[in-house]
Amino acid sequence: MTNKDIIDQYQTAIIQIATQGGTGTGFYLRDYDLIVTNNHVVDGYAEVTIAGKQFDKTLSRVWYTDRKHDLAFLQPPASHETADIKLGTYDQLKDGDAVIAIGHPFGLNYTATQGVVSKVDRVRDGLKFIQIDAAINPGNSGGPLVNMNGEVVGVNTFIIRGGDNLGFALPESYLRTALDIYKPHKGVPGARCASCEFLVLPENLDSGKYCPSCGSEIQLPELPKEEYEPVGAAKTIETILKQLGKDVRLAREGVNIWSVKEGSAKIVIRYNPENYFVAADAYLCRLPKEANYIKSLYEFLLRENYNSNGLVLSCVKENIILSMIVYDLDLTPDAGVNSFKHLFQKADAYDDLLKHEYHCLERVEE
Incomplete structure (x- = not known):
C-alpha cells in the first residue's frame, strides 16, 4: 500500500x-467493537468525550x-461508519521496517508521520x-503504529x-x-x-x-457518584454554558478549554489563569474566492466593529472569527449569560449573512 492509501484508510x-x-x-x-487508546490518556476518568x-x-x-x-x-x-482496520503481527516486524504513526499531536488532527523501526524490541520496565x-x-x-500493509503493529x-524523534509503541502482541x-x-x-x-x-x-489473585489494590473504571465540578472561573464558565442549554461534559476539550456549536458557528472558549482573561472565539465561515467580494466584505467587517458592543470581527488567514474577551473577575453567571448569549446569537447570524451576502465559504473542519 502507498502512504496515501494507508492514511486514507485510517481517516475514519x-x-x-x-x-x-x-x-x-x-x-x-x-x-472487537472497541476503541483502543493509552491508559494515561483516560486515567482517572470513566467517561470521556470522543469525536471522529x-x-x-x-x-x-x-x-x-x-x-x-x-x-x-x-x-x-x-x-458509526468506520474503516475496518486490522491488527498485524509484531513477530514479523524487523529493525529498519517502514512504519507510519497516526494521531492528533498538539491538536493538529489526523497527522501522519513516517519513519522506520529503530529497534523492534527495546525493553523498558520489563516490557518490549x-x-x-x-x-x-x-x-x-x-x-496506531501502522506497517506498510496497512496493519496495526x-x-x-x-x-x-529532549530526544530527537525517540518514540516508543507498545507491540501488537x-x-x-x-x-x-x-x-x-x-x-x-x-x-x-x-x-x-x-x-x-x-x-x-x-x-x-483488591485483586482477588494477588491482593493488590485495584481501581475499576466506575462512574463517579457525584459529577465533576470545576472551581473558580472554570466553574463560572460551565454554569453559564449550562444556563444556555449546553452539555458541559461534551463541551470540555481539555484544561480550561471548551467548545460548543451554535447553529453553523463553532465557539471555542479558553481561560488563561496566568493572565486572568477568558477568551471566546466564534469560528465563522472563510473568505470568499471571488476577489470582487473581498473589498466589500472588509468594509462590512470594519463597520460592524465600529458599531459592535464588546465583540470584534477579524480575519485570521482565511478564517473569519468573532471574538469576545472578559476579565475573569468581571465574569459573573448573570452577566456572563447575557454576554455569551449575545456572542452565540451574533455568531450564528453573522455566519449565515456572510455566506449569503458576501459568498463566504463554509468553514473547514477536521
Missing part, C-alpha cells in the same frame, strides 16, 4: 479523545484499563517496546523528552492479548492488575478494592 478509524485533563488519540477495531470523521462529539464509557501495558478500551458511538524515529508528540498517545505510547482477555466481558468495567495481570471485574473484586 482514528478517534479524538478529550478529558478535563487533556487530549489524546484512539482507534476503532471493528473485530463520521460522528459528532459524544460521550464514551471507559470499559477497560491496564496500567502495566498502558492500555484502555472505550465504547464506540452507537451508530517498538522504538521508532517517526515523529510523535503530545496528543499522539493512543494512536503497535500503539504509540510515549517519547523521551500485548494489545491482542489484552483484547482477547477482555472480549468475553465487553460492556463490563474491568481493570487488569498491574502486579499479576489478572482481569479484575466487579464480580470478583475482593473487599471492594
